[in-house]
Amino acid sequence: MSTTYPQNQMIVVISYLFIIFHNVSPVVSVSDDSSLPYIPQDNIALDCGSSGNSIFDRPIWEGDVNAKVFPSENQNTASIPIKATQPPTQVSSVPYQTARLSRLEFTYTFPVTSGQKFIRLHFYPALYENFDSSKAFFSVKAANYTLLSNFIASLAADALGRQAIVKEFCLNIVSNNKSKLIIAFTPVSSNPDSFAFINGVEVISMPTNLYYSEREEPGAKLVGQLESYRIENSTAMEMVYRINIGGGFISAPEDTGMFRTWEIENDYLTIPGYSVEPLNLTSILTFTNKNPAYTAPRKVYQTARSMGNKDRALIKSYYLTWEFPVDSSFYYLVRLHFCEIQREVNVTGDRVFLIHIANQLAEPGADVIMWAGGKYRPVHNDYVVAMFGKPGQKKLNLTIALQANPQDSKSTYADAILNGVEIFKVSDYAGNLAGPNPDPTRIGAPSSKLHRNDKNGGGKAIISLFSGVVSGVVIITLIALKKSQLRLHRRNY
Structure with a gap:
């Protein structure tokens, strides 16, 4: 079968190089909604434990402090906004720099339209003052579904070799005049040292x-x-x-x-x-x-x-x-x-x-x-x-x-x-x-x-040649990323 695959080592290198450049994205890249194939009706991004709004990979990450979706009543008053003792180095500061944390159950209430949704929960299992996230055992429920039970975010992150993890779910919100989505975080009651925490929540409509x-x-x-x-x-x-x-x-x-x-x-x-x-x-x-x-x-x-x-x-x-x-x-x-x-x-x-x-x-x-x-x-x-x-x-x-x-x-x-x-x-x-x-x-x-x-087909010769090319690409990419960060810094001030 004669194909369009690379036929010699140099073509392989050029093709890989093209893929790298084609897939490099700046650290900050906000989508232009007018060019997207789908614009979600509900598009909520909550930066838990934060009091301000941030721009990272989308127009707005809204802080949950004094936000309407986090009612200041019942057991929610026992929760605290808190900052990670050591900031993340492998992921962005938004939404992983801050968290909402409590030894009692706390809930978010999102006003949403009816229909099928994505729910994304962001976790950065780190040290939060005197709260060690390795002791955080908790469950998460949304609508009538159990999403996580006796969940230990630090084990999940360690198993994947990552600093932070995202748990993404799909569910349908039943139609009514006042549709709302309640997400509850509940520490395991049998462990007195346990607590629940969350760094970020997304609720996004899907087609x-x-x-x-x-x-x-x-x-x-x-x-x-x-x-x-x-x-x-x-x-x-x-x-x-x-x-x-x-x-x-x-x-x-x-x-x-x-x-x-x-x-x-x-x-x-x-x-x-x-x-x-x-x-x-x-x-x-x-x-x-x-x-x-x-x-x-x-x-x-x-x-x-x-x-x-x-x-x-x-x-x-x-x-x-x-x-x-x-x-x-x-x-x-x-x-x-x-x-x-x-x-x-x-x-x-x-x-x-x-x-x-x-x-x-x-x-x-x-x-x-x-x-x-x-x-x-x-x-x-x-x-x-x-x-x-x-x-x-x-x-x-x-x-x-x-x-x-x-x-x-x-x-x-x-x-x-x-x-x-x-x-x-x-x-x-x-x-x-x-x-x-x-x-x-x-x-x-x-x-x-x-x-x-x-x-x-290629083996060591391609790898040795490609490694030199990649070194140059990495340097160029780092410069591009640094410039994009500077542009964002200027835009925010």
Whole structure:
């Protein structure tokens, strides 16, 4: 298969360099609403424990001190706004510099419109004066759903190797004349030293049926079963992974208006095989009613990972595989994003492959052009998979594996492609999303796992040449970031 993949080392270096520049964003980048595919009706960003308004990755982060959404009554009076003893160094000061903290339950009340919402909870588990966040055991409830239970933010952050974490949820607000969303933070009563804290809260509207099932459609394909699975409005979900496959990190301002972030795949790609990263930034993408422009950023569909341009025997010798650790005893919604961006793949039948999810065959004949109705047309497919382990088992690996078609007559090329992945935990029958606290070890595989070996084409020569290029890029990037910070400083005064 002759492809548009890099054919020599220098082209590889140039392509990677272009991706780096294309994906570099300044520290402060506020979206221009007029250019976004979606403008949320409710767009709340609360900087907890702060008394002022801040600009970071969006127009306004509002402080919760004396804010209407934090009523100064009942047990809320026992809470305190507090500042981290040591400011964060790996994340922004907004909203992680300050927190709302209490040994008693406290609540936020958000006036919102009816409909489906994102709720994002930001945690920076640090020392707050005499309050050690490692002793913070608490639960979080929103509407009638349990989002977190006996939650220890410090364990969650340590397990991911991060200073701060964001827990993102989706739920539906029932329609009435005075819709409101109450989020309650409750310390574990059995531990007298326990307290609850929160650094930031976002409440953002999402397009109707972005992730929820439409009335006239059967729902997502239930992997391993003949029937489908509907994500009803009565369901809540937790976003556990959102990955830009084959591309760079996509920041909140670069999203389509909902301030989602898209991670890189490094920690999750466990069997890269002979795979490559096709890139096409010049072709015009055509969005459709099935996959509107707000579904995912263009960058998701302009980059991808495919199985490579080796001969059929080599491509058939492996499954291109990602592994995602998830909590046991839940169903998961898996959304896969696709777009055919390579020159040779033009018609139905050119690239037909198999998709396995959680070690089960989910698609026996995946044909992106057939699904999308043409080339350069983004499309996504939804699957639901049950992840139930042995009693007492905390985590399971949810695998996504692409397989080249074993029957040569079924596909012109022995290959497969994937552009993006989103994975959501689905609430159980009791409205619960809370899983166990992780063990204090890193969950993801180390990024070094992704370094190609020499037989995959390039190896050491590319790495040594690329490292010098990256050094220059880093210096240039730091200068650009510093300038952007200075511009923001001048704008704020």
